[in-house]
Amino acid sequence: MVVDTAQVVCLMGRNGVGKTTLMRTLTGQLKIRQGRMNLEEQDVTGWDSVKRARGGIGYVPQGREIFPQLTVKENLLLGLEPCVPRVKDFPEDVLSLFPVLPQMYHRQGGDLSGGQQQQLAIARALASRPKLILLDEPTEGIQPSIVEEIQEVIRGIKARGDTSVILVEQSIEFVRSVADYIYVMDKGSMMAEGVPELIDMEQFEHYLSV
Numbered sequence: 001m002v003v004d005t006a007q008v009v010c011l012m013g014r015n016g017v018g019k020t021t022l023m024r025t026l027t028g029q030l031k032i033r034q035g036r037m038n039l040e041e042q043d044v045t046g047w048d049s050v051k052r053a054r055g056g057i058g059y060v061p062q063g064r065e066i067f068p069q070l071t072v073k074e075n076l077l078l079g080l081e082p083c084v085p086r087v088k089d090f091p092e093d094v095l096s097l098f099p100v101l102p103q104m105y106h107r108q109g110g111d112l113s114g115g116q117q118q119q120l121a122i123a124r125a126l127a128s129r130p131k132l133i134l135l136d137e138p139t140e141g142i143q144p145s146i147v148e149e150i151q152e153v154i155r156g157i158k159a160r161g162d163t164s165v166i167l168v169e170q171s172i173e174f175v176r177s178v179a180d181y182i183y184v185m186d187k188g189s190m191m192a193e194g195v196p197e198l199i200d201m202e203q204f205e206h207y208l209s210v
Helices: 019-027 049-055 072-078 114-126 144-160 172-178 201-206
Strands: 008-012 057-060 132-136 164-168 181-186 189-194
Touching: 008 019, 008 144, 008 172, 019 049, 019 057, 019 132, 019 164, 049 057, 057 114, 072 114, 114 132, 114 144, 144 164, 144 172
Parallel strands: 008 164, 008 181, 057 132, 132 164
Antiparallel strands: 181 189
Protein backbone atom coordinates (compact mmCIF):
# COMPACT_ATOMS: atom_id res chain seq x y z
CA MET A 1 0.00 0.00 0.00
CA VAL A 2 1.28 3.45 -0.95
CA VAL A 3 -0.12 6.71 0.43
CA ASP A 4 1.06 10.01 -0.97
CA THR A 5 1.20 13.30 0.94
CA ALA A 6 -2.26 14.80 1.57
CA GLN A 7 -3.90 11.86 -0.17
CA VAL A 8 -7.05 10.08 1.06
CA VAL A 9 -6.67 6.33 0.55
CA CYS A 10 -9.66 4.11 1.34
CA LEU A 11 -9.46 0.47 2.35
CA MET A 12 -12.55 -1.64 1.74
CA GLY A 13 -13.49 -5.29 2.14
CA ARG A 14 -15.80 -7.70 3.89
CA ASN A 15 -15.83 -8.03 7.66
CA GLY A 16 -13.03 -10.22 8.95
CA VAL A 17 -10.61 -9.89 6.02
CA GLY A 18 -7.93 -8.05 8.00
CA LYS A 19 -8.64 -4.32 7.66
CA THR A 20 -8.50 -3.49 11.36
CA THR A 21 -5.53 -5.83 11.82
CA LEU A 22 -3.69 -3.85 9.15
CA MET A 23 -4.56 -0.56 10.85
CA ARG A 24 -3.30 -1.84 14.21
CA THR A 25 -0.13 -3.06 12.52
CA LEU A 26 0.45 0.36 10.98
CA THR A 27 0.13 2.00 14.41
CA GLY A 28 2.57 -0.45 15.99
CA GLN A 29 0.05 -2.22 18.22
CA LEU A 30 0.81 -5.42 16.29
CA LYS A 31 4.24 -6.41 14.99
CA ILE A 32 4.91 -6.51 11.26
CA ARG A 33 5.49 -10.15 10.32
CA GLN A 34 6.96 -9.48 6.91
CA GLY A 35 7.69 -6.51 4.70
CA ARG A 36 8.74 -2.97 5.63
CA MET A 37 6.93 0.22 6.59
CA ASN A 38 8.24 3.66 5.67
CA LEU A 39 6.94 7.03 6.81
CA GLU A 40 8.24 9.90 4.68
CA GLU A 41 11.12 7.68 3.46
CA GLN A 42 12.09 6.72 7.02
CA ASP A 43 11.96 3.05 7.94
CA VAL A 44 9.65 2.76 10.98
CA THR A 45 9.20 -1.02 10.84
CA GLY A 46 10.83 -1.60 14.22
CA TRP A 47 9.16 1.31 16.01
CA ASP A 48 6.66 0.62 18.78
CA SER A 49 3.27 2.32 18.97
CA VAL A 50 4.49 5.20 21.17
CA LYS A 51 7.36 6.05 18.85
CA ARG A 52 5.07 5.86 15.80
CA ALA A 53 2.58 8.22 17.46
CA ARG A 54 5.38 10.66 18.23
CA GLY A 55 6.72 10.17 14.72
CA GLY A 56 3.47 11.33 13.14
CA ILE A 57 0.85 8.56 13.04
CA GLY A 58 -2.60 9.29 14.46
CA TYR A 59 -5.32 6.69 14.94
CA VAL A 60 -9.08 6.74 15.41
CA PRO A 61 -10.08 3.14 16.16
CA GLN A 62 -13.39 1.53 15.36
CA GLY A 63 -15.66 2.35 18.29
CA ARG A 64 -13.90 5.69 18.90
CA GLU A 65 -12.51 4.78 22.38
CA ILE A 66 -12.88 8.20 23.95
CA PHE A 67 -12.72 8.42 27.75
CA PRO A 68 -16.36 8.70 28.89
CA GLN A 69 -15.59 9.99 32.40
CA LEU A 70 -13.32 12.79 31.16
CA THR A 71 -14.64 16.06 29.82
CA VAL A 72 -14.50 16.93 26.15
CA LYS A 73 -11.63 19.33 26.85
CA GLU A 74 -9.70 16.70 28.83
CA ASN A 75 -10.17 14.18 26.01
CA LEU A 76 -8.88 16.71 23.50
CA LEU A 77 -5.82 17.62 25.58
CA LEU A 78 -4.83 13.94 25.71
CA GLY A 79 -4.30 14.21 21.98
CA LEU A 80 -1.32 16.48 22.66
CA GLU A 81 0.62 13.72 24.46
CA PRO A 82 2.59 12.59 21.36
CA CYS A 83 3.83 16.14 20.69
CA VAL A 84 7.60 16.63 20.93
CA PRO A 85 8.36 19.20 22.26
CA ARG A 86 5.33 19.25 24.56
CA VAL A 87 2.42 21.51 23.66
CA LYS A 88 -0.18 22.79 26.15
CA ASP A 89 -2.72 24.51 23.93
CA PHE A 90 -5.02 22.69 21.54
CA PRO A 91 -4.54 23.92 17.94
CA GLU A 92 -7.26 26.35 16.92
CA ASP A 93 -7.19 25.32 13.26
CA VAL A 94 -8.14 21.77 14.29
CA LEU A 95 -10.98 23.06 16.44
CA SER A 96 -12.24 25.05 13.46
CA LEU A 97 -13.03 21.73 11.77
CA PHE A 98 -15.29 20.80 14.71
CA PRO A 99 -17.17 23.96 15.76
CA VAL A 100 -19.53 22.02 18.05
CA LEU A 101 -16.77 20.76 20.38
CA PRO A 102 -15.78 24.04 22.11
CA GLN A 103 -19.43 24.44 23.08
CA MET A 104 -19.20 21.12 24.95
CA TYR A 105 -15.85 21.54 26.71
CA HIS A 106 -17.21 20.81 30.19
CA ARG A 107 -19.48 17.90 29.27
CA GLN A 108 -18.32 14.37 29.91
CA GLY A 109 -17.39 12.42 26.80
CA GLY A 110 -19.88 9.71 27.69
CA ASP A 111 -22.75 12.21 27.52
CA LEU A 112 -22.15 12.98 23.86
CA SER A 113 -24.00 11.34 20.99
CA GLY A 114 -22.19 8.75 18.90
CA GLY A 115 -21.60 11.28 16.15
CA GLN A 116 -20.25 13.88 18.57
CA GLN A 117 -17.94 11.27 20.12
CA GLN A 118 -16.64 10.44 16.66
CA GLN A 119 -15.86 14.09 16.00
CA LEU A 120 -14.13 14.26 19.39
CA ALA A 121 -12.03 11.18 18.57
CA ILE A 122 -10.95 12.58 15.20
CA ALA A 123 -10.11 15.99 16.68
CA ARG A 124 -8.08 14.32 19.44
CA ALA A 125 -6.10 12.34 16.84
CA LEU A 126 -5.40 15.51 14.85
CA ALA A 127 -4.16 17.44 17.89
CA SER A 128 -0.54 16.36 17.43
CA ARG A 129 -0.62 17.30 13.74
CA PRO A 130 0.08 13.78 12.45
CA LYS A 131 1.61 13.15 9.06
CA LEU A 132 -0.76 10.20 8.64
CA ILE A 133 -4.12 9.63 10.30
CA LEU A 134 -5.88 6.26 10.27
CA LEU A 135 -9.68 6.28 10.48
CA ASP A 136 -11.32 2.89 11.12
CA GLU A 137 -14.97 3.01 9.97
CA PRO A 138 -15.68 6.55 11.25
CA THR A 139 -19.26 6.57 9.87
CA GLU A 140 -20.37 3.30 11.47
CA GLY A 141 -23.60 3.83 13.40
CA ILE A 142 -23.52 7.61 12.84
CA GLN A 143 -26.58 9.66 11.92
CA PRO A 144 -26.60 10.98 8.32
CA SER A 145 -26.12 14.64 9.28
CA ILE A 146 -22.91 13.83 11.19
CA VAL A 147 -21.72 11.57 8.34
CA GLU A 148 -21.86 14.64 6.11
CA GLU A 149 -19.85 16.60 8.66
CA ILE A 150 -17.22 13.86 8.86
CA GLN A 151 -17.08 13.89 5.07
CA GLU A 152 -16.32 17.62 5.17
CA VAL A 153 -13.72 17.10 7.91
CA ILE A 154 -11.85 14.56 5.76
CA ARG A 155 -11.93 16.99 2.86
CA GLY A 156 -10.68 19.70 5.22
CA ILE A 157 -7.78 17.52 6.38
CA LYS A 158 -6.82 16.91 2.77
CA ALA A 159 -7.07 20.60 1.90
CA ARG A 160 -4.57 21.50 4.65
CA GLY A 161 -1.99 19.63 2.59
CA ASP A 162 0.12 18.21 5.41
CA THR A 163 -1.74 15.09 6.55
CA SER A 164 -2.49 11.90 4.64
CA VAL A 165 -5.50 9.70 5.46
CA ILE A 166 -6.08 5.96 5.41
CA LEU A 167 -9.80 5.35 5.76
CA VAL A 168 -11.48 2.00 6.39
CA GLU A 169 -15.06 2.34 5.18
CA GLN A 170 -17.93 0.14 3.98
CA SER A 171 -20.05 2.75 2.20
CA ILE A 172 -19.18 2.91 -1.50
CA GLU A 173 -20.96 6.25 -1.78
CA PHE A 174 -18.94 7.76 1.07
CA VAL A 175 -15.68 6.38 -0.31
CA ARG A 176 -16.34 7.81 -3.75
CA SER A 177 -17.02 11.22 -2.20
CA VAL A 178 -13.63 11.51 -0.44
CA ALA A 179 -11.15 8.96 -1.84
CA ASP A 180 -8.23 9.66 -4.13
CA TYR A 181 -7.40 5.97 -4.31
CA ILE A 182 -9.06 2.72 -3.23
CA TYR A 183 -7.71 -0.65 -2.12
CA VAL A 184 -9.94 -3.69 -1.71
CA MET A 185 -8.78 -6.38 0.70
CA ASP A 186 -9.70 -10.06 0.88
CA LYS A 187 -8.15 -12.61 3.25
CA GLY A 188 -5.28 -10.33 4.17
CA SER A 189 -4.27 -9.45 0.59
CA MET A 190 -5.02 -6.52 -1.71
CA MET A 191 -7.23 -7.91 -4.47
CA ALA A 192 -8.18 -4.73 -6.32
CA GLU A 193 -7.02 -1.14 -6.41
CA GLY A 194 -7.44 2.02 -8.42
CA VAL A 195 -8.78 5.55 -8.56
CA PRO A 196 -12.53 5.76 -7.85
CA GLU A 197 -13.39 6.75 -11.41
CA LEU A 198 -11.59 3.82 -13.03
CA ILE A 199 -11.77 0.88 -10.62
CA ASP A 200 -13.53 -2.18 -12.01
CA MET A 201 -16.90 -2.08 -10.23
CA GLU A 202 -17.72 -5.74 -10.89
CA GLN A 203 -14.47 -6.81 -9.29
CA PHE A 204 -14.97 -4.20 -6.59
CA GLU A 205 -18.46 -5.39 -5.64
CA HIS A 206 -17.42 -9.05 -5.70
CA TYR A 207 -14.96 -8.52 -2.86
CA LEU A 208 -17.50 -6.52 -0.84
CA SER A 209 -20.41 -8.97 -1.07
CA VAL A 210 -21.20 -11.18 1.91
